Amino acid sequence: MNYKIAVIPGDGIGPEIVKEAKKVLIEIGEKFGHSFDFTEVLLGGASIDVHGVPLTDEAITTARNNDAVLMGSIGGNTATSPWYKLPPEKRPEAGLLKLRKSLNLFANLRPAVLYNELKGACPLKDEIIGDGFDMMIMRELTGGLYFGERKTVEEDGVMTAYDSLTYNENEIRRIAKRGFDIAMKRGKKVTSVDKANVLDSSRLWRKVVDEVAKEYPEVSYEHMLVDNCAMQLVKDPKQFDVILTENMFGDILSDEASMVTGSIGMLASASLNDTKFGLYEPSHGSAPDIAGMDVANPIATILSAAMMLRYSFDLDKEADLIEAAVKEVLKAGYRTGDILSEGKTKVGTKEMGTLIVDMI
Amino acid sequence: MNYKIAVIPGDGIGPEIVKEAKKVLIEIGEKFGHSFDFTEVLLGGASIDVHGVPLTDEAITTARNNDAVLMGSIGGNTATSPWYKLPPEKRPEAGLLKLRKSLNLFANLRPAVLYNELKGACPLKDEIIGDGFDMMIMRELTGGLYFGERKTVEEDGVMTAYDSLTYNENEIRRIAKRGFDIAMKRGKKVTSVDKANVLDSSRLWRKVVDEVAKEYPEVSYEHMLVDNCAMQLVKDPKQFDVILTENMFGDILSDEASMVTGSIGMLASASLNDTKFGLYEPSHGSAPDIAGMDVANPIATILSAAMMLRYSFDLDKEADLIEAAVKEVLKAGYRTGDILSEGKTKVGTKEMGTLIVDMI
Ligand SMILES: CC(C)[C@H](C(=O)O)[C@@H](O)C(=O)O
Ligand SMILES: CC(C)[C@H](C(=O)O)[C@@H](O)C(=O)O
Numbered sequence: 144m145n146y147k148i149a150v151i152p153g154d155g156i157g158p159e160i161v162k163e164a165k166k167v168l169i170e171i172g173e174k175f176g177h178s179f180d181f182t183e184v185l186l187g188g189a190s191i192d193v194h195g196v197p198l199t200d201e202a203i204t205t206a207r208n209n210d211a212v213l214m215g216s217i218g219g220n221t222a223t224s225p226w227y228k229l230p231p232e233k234r235p236e237a238g239l240l241k242l243r244k245s246l247n248l249f250a251n252l253r254p255a256v257l258y259n260e261l262k263g264a265c266p267l268k269d270e271i272i273g274d275g276f277d278m279m280i281m282r283e284l285t286g287g288l289y290f291g292e293r294k295t296v297e298e299d300g301v302m303t304a305y306d307s308l309t310y311n312e313n314e315i316r317r318i319a320k321r322g323f324d325i326a327m328k329r330g331k332k333v334t335s336v337d338k339a340n341v342l343d344s345s346r347l348w349r350k351v352v353d354e355v356a357k358e359y360p361e362v363s364y365e366h367m368l369v370d371n372c373a374m375q376l377v378k379d380p381k382q383f384d385v386i387l388t389e390n391m392f393g394d395i396l397s398d399e400a401s402m403v404t405g406s407i408g409m410l411a412s413a414s415l416n417d418t419k420f421g422l423y424e425p426s427h428g429s430a431p432d433i434a435g436m437d438v439a440n441p442i443a444t445i446l447s448a449a450m451m452l453r454y455s456f457d458l459d460k461e462a463d464l465i466e467a468a469v470k471e472v473l474k475a476g477y478r479t480g481d482i483l484s485e486g487k488t489k490v491g492t493k494e495m496g497t498l499i500v501d502m503i
Numbered sequence: 504m505n506y507k508i509a510v511i512p513g514d515g516i517g518p519e520i521v522k523e524a525k526k527v528l529i530e531i532g533e534k535f536g537h538s539f540d541f542t543e544v545l546l547g548g549a550s551i552d553v554h555g556v557p558l559t560d561e562a563i564t565t566a567r568n569n570d571a572v573l574m575g576s577i578g579g580n581t582a583t584s585p586w587y588k589l590p591p592e593k594r595p596e597a598g599l600l601k602l603r604k605s606l607n608l609f610a611n612l613r614p615a616v617l618y619n620e621l622k623g624a625c626p627l628k629d630e631i632i633g634d635g636f637d638m639m640i641m642r643e644l645t646g647g648l649y650f651g652e653r654k655t656v657e658e659d660g661v662m663t664a665y666d667s668l669t670y671n672e673n674e675i676r677r678i679a680k681r682g683f684d685i686a687m688k689r690g691k692k693v694t695s696v697d698k699a700n701v702l703d704s705s706r707l708w709r710k711v712v713d714e715v716a717k718e719y720p721e722v723s724y725e726h727m728l729v730d731n732c733a734m735q736l737v738k739d740p741k742q743f744d745v746i747l748t749e750n751m752f753g754d755i756l757s758d759e760a761s762m763v764t765g766s767i768g769m770l771a772s773a774s775l776n777d778t779k780f781g782l783y784e785p786s787h788g789s790a791p792d793i794a795g796m797d798v799a800n801p802i803a804t805i806l807s808a809a810m811m812l813r814y815s816f817d818l819d820k821e822a823d824l825i826e827a828a829v830k831e832v833l834k835a836g837y838r839t840g841d842i843l844s845e846g847k848t849k850v851g852t853k854e855m856g857t858l859i860v861d862m863i
Contacts (some may be wrong), residue, residue, distance in 0.1 A: 188804065190646075201674075219700075220699075220700050220728060221589050230697075231699060231700055231706060232698060236700045236701075237700075240701070265628075266628055266737050266738060267626050267628065268625075268626055268627065268628055268629050271626050275739060279515055288668065288701065288763070289701055293702065293703035293704075294703060295703050295706070297708055301671050301673060302671065302672045302707055303669060303670070303671040303672070303707075304669070304670055304671075304702075304703040304704040304706065304707035304708075305667060305668070305669050305704070306667070306668040306669075306702045306703050306704050307665060307666070307667045308648065308665070308666040308667070308668065309663060309664070309665050309666075309669070310663070310664055311661050311662065311663040311664075312661055312662045312663070313661060317560060338751070339580075339591060340579075340580050340591055340594060340596045340597075341591075341596075341600070341648065341649055342648060342653065342666045343653040343654065343655050343664040343665065343666050343667050344653075344664040344665070344751035346664065347589060347655055347662055347663075348664075352664065360685045368580060369754075369755055370754045370755050370757075370758040371758065373733065373755045373756070373758050373759040373762075374758045374759060374761070374762035374767075375762075376759075377626050377759060377762045377763055378626060378762050391698070392755075394698075394729075394730045395729055395730050395733045395752075396733070396754055397730075398730040398731065399733040399734060399736075399737060399759065400732050401734070402733075402735075402737045403737055446677035448634050473805075
């Protein structure tokens with residue numbers, strides 16, 4: 144079959160890691176008789192440099208007209224980024240937020256997995272790691288503080304800034320269902336995270352998630368306060384299967400969880416709407432300081448491509464094969480610099496991509 | 504001199520841990536010729552049981568008429584808590600939030616220290632721990648989402664909940680100054696944490712903190728996004744000296760940081776207004792499941808009493824002595840259950856208090 148993929152190289156290390164993921168997809172296509180049409184879309188710094196804005200309406204339309212989007216990375220928030228001095232609404236990040244909202248990508252899946260071969264890179268002690276852990280953060284991605292009304296006003300010479308956090312029950316229900324659906328295919332456990340002892344939006348969250356939970360009697364289910372969850376991720380990450388939470392809490396907790404695994408260069412993500420369409424990108428950032436140096440780890444992007452095959456195209460066998468190839472390459476001792484440890488063979492971005500292609 | 508202390512035992516393990524802190528204060532009083540008058544104030548579950556509300560106006564007045572407040576702990580959010588079924592605005596937590604706001608306790612200092620003797624309890628690997636770490640989280644405590652307007656409304660049969668996040672420049676300036684002042688007495692480094700790529704309130708935060716930073720040329724100073732900070736606390740906690748942040752981010756990050764130390768039963772906190780007045784309480788919760796069993800660790804509360812001597816009463820020598828006594832008792836091998844490791848002597852709440860008193 145033919146699949147149309149919008150490709151967003153992005154900025155920083157984005158272009159070089161996306162290139163490796165494309166290599167892998169092309170190999171999969173040849174092997175299984177699929178064809179992938181790639182259409183490039185500019186987002187972030189790359190779009191700023193050409194169009195003066197981080198995302199054009201045309202780019203949104205192009206993305207929408209494809210079957211899925213594969214993305215590298217974008218970012219302007221490190222001082223080494225060339226777009227650091229721009230006002231926030233013109234930075235690369237603003238383009239990504241706009242794209243998520245325009246495409247209604249409300250369900251953000253972020254796996255946080257400790258790779259057996261990378262136990263040494265995990266910052267936690269062995270007795271906490273145990274047999275390893277494998278959780279899925281289900282983050283709401285198009286509501287809450289990220290898309291609330293905001294303003295900054297001056298009154299009597301004093302500046303005041305406002306942001307608002309809003310959720311309605313439909314927004315909560317659809318993400319909660321996604322969370323429970325995913326849990327049914329995994330460990331059948333959902334931890335819903337909120338701050339219900341303070342926020343009205345969290346109280347509504349809890350109420351609606353309670354209702355949804357009733358439809359999934361097989362799933363064991365608990366509430367956890369966000370501050371406690373931030374502790375539990377460090378204390379005992381093994382306890383989690385699916386963490387279901389709102390946008391800002393999900394941003395913070397998913398980054399914490401990814402670092403807890405020590406495998407951050409390995410972690411993919413998917414952002415889905417209510418069709419089969421989705422945007423797939425690595426969980427890590429755009430690392431402008433190492434851009435273009437052929438040292439970045441392409442595995443998270445390659446695994447994001449595998450998620451795309453699985454979630455948008457229902458090509459499970461193909462996705463399995465990519466994931467297995469990644470594991471084999473790790474087992475064979477090859478590592479990019481970020482996950483290097485004693486006795487392993489250091490390779491660059493391109494070589495890592497080629498090794499995975501060869502293993503397929 | 505005579506010092507008037509309002510004592511809030513609270514609920515859960517609160518009463519028994521506060522009792523040990525009082526024992527220590529009495530000993531310090533005898534040794535240095537101070538007298539401490541203790542006036543008990545009800546807050547949280549203890550107040551609900553007597554007055555039907557988590558905090559009475561009379562209790563606020565009593566607290567205000569003392570020189571400082573020493574608190575145990577409160578909490579109703581665990582399912583084992585007897586107040587779990589109450590609506591949120593009637594729960595123990597609501598009383599604490601009201602007290603913080605009424606007493607204008609905007610500056611929340613939360614030390615996150617790895618005790619040398621407790622390295623074994625730290626969840627992080629030895630190469631990350633290195634020589635240990637010692638940071639101070641300076642959390643804004645009376646603004647932001649915690650005290651914004653909120654409402655839940657039904658429109659066309661759909662429930663929507665709103666919370667608002669507001670900061671004005673004066674609120675930001677006063678907490679930023681506190682942060683830099685503390686940094687001057689410590690490692691002279693401030694990491695200001697926000698989400699300026701998304702929130703207007705964070706952009707104002709950054710602007711005002713930039714202004715304040717100019718008044719402290721000796722302090723090295725950086726911005727960090729909250730999601731990145733959640734990662735860095737796990738990856739390399741040694742990099743931090745003072746973390747300066749707003750209320751909700753401070754809630755999440757301070758809990759994460761305390762767990763990262765592995766010494767959570769040891770961590771004190773102070774909540775200050777712009778006078779010498781302050782409220783001192785352990786960073787940990789009320790652990791209703793072990794309440795009244797004489798197993799809770801009283802050290803965080805005892806160290807909170809030491810902070811009170813230091814910050815509210817300027818009794819540095821006395822505070823030093825308490826802190827030294829705690830270290831000696833640890834060195835001598837005594838541990839409560841939460842920090843127990845092989846070869847150490849297990850003691851209960853009361854015995855731990857007595858050991859520290861004896862060491863003074
Ligand atoms: C780039 C930024 C706006 C974004 C977010 O906060 O959502 C990023 O941190 C992420 O988690 O994908
Ligand atoms: C009890 C609760 C309202 C409180 C907070 O969120 O501030 C607690 O978690 C804390 O950090 O002191």
